[in-house]
Amino acid sequence: GAGVSQSPRYKVAKRGQDVALRCDPISGHVSLFWYQQALGQGPEFLTYFQNEAQLDKSGLPSDRFFAERPEGSVSTLKIQRTQQEDSAVYLCASTLDRVGYGYTFGSGTRLTVV
């Protein structure tokens, strides 16, 4: 596609519920990143994929967070047993190269845990 597509656009989850957030990167983009943006804050790094390999997951805040990119294109960020502090906008970005000279971001998924 022409840009990075994320779905759903908005998600309301009850505390304890599992959620799955989807990212469709630009076709052919090697690198894919997930960021978490809390209200009034800058994006915080969660995890990085190079093709299907998850090379860095140092930013995932707990073992309730899990990401995958099984075929090196679409990626899913899963959050198990959601808690209120998980409420944030989850941003996906992709780049053509491995170095990441400039990201193309999706519009994000706004997750609200009630």
Next chain:
Amino acid sequence: AQSVAQPEDQVNVAEGNPLTVKCTYSVSGNPYLFWYVQYPNRGLQFLLKYITGDNLVKGSYGFEAEFNKSQTSFHLKKPSALVSDSALYFCAVRDGNSGGYQKVTFGTGTKLQVIP
């Protein structure tokens, strides 16, 4: 560890006046520096980057940024502000010496308000 500081939470400027949004960084190697803009309910849009070469970098929508190594700064500038420039601006840095992958660290953002 790498970090970015955006000392102003908000910058107000009159339409037509020059604007500056400040950014300082800390990184162990050579810095790769970026500016992104975020409009309400939208993702971040890439404005410009400094990798190497000329210290004055020109980007989208008439924005430019000046890399100053001695002051570890990368301030965003525009000669004449437009009301449509009102948005949230993020500075970001990564270590250019690492080669290959290196994550990008973002600042906390500066809200730019251009007053008609």
